[in-house]
Amino acid sequence: MPQKQMLVRPYRTDDEESLVSLWQVCELTVPWNNPHKDIARKLQVQPELFLVGILDSRLIATVMGGYDGHRGWINYLAVHPDFQGNGYGQEIMNSVETALREMGCILYTSDDADDLLCVALGGRRYIQTKTRMSSQA
Secondary structure (H helix, E strand, C coil): CCCCCCEEEECCHHHHHHHHHHHHHCCCCECCECHHHHHHHHCCCCHHHEEEEEECCEEEEEEEEEECCCCEEEEEEEECHHHCCCCHHHHHHHHHHHHHHHCCCCEEEECHHHHHHCEEECCEEECCCCEECCCCC
């Protein structure tokens, strides 16, 4: 359970610089993949699945979800290192899972880069791969 309540909301264009900084701190950016272009592309397709977590007016978490009608995808899942281990990663994942479930998605996976990097959630190493959501319709 998070210590303080984090606001989870859809990404807004004024979040861009803080978001890219978060991705860099969490080592999610790579030289051959421009994060600003990734943001622009995501805003064209299912922007409602692009979520950020705000704590005390600071962007501390993010997740980028997608759904193709068969399988959901999780990308750019990150929690600022200063706030890891407090449940914020699980909180933002719960939000994107709810949104995916509402679209009819029951199975999701992350891309290979996220699988290799892993994501620290709740003080443990966690790889989100081909996981069934707990409550199915």
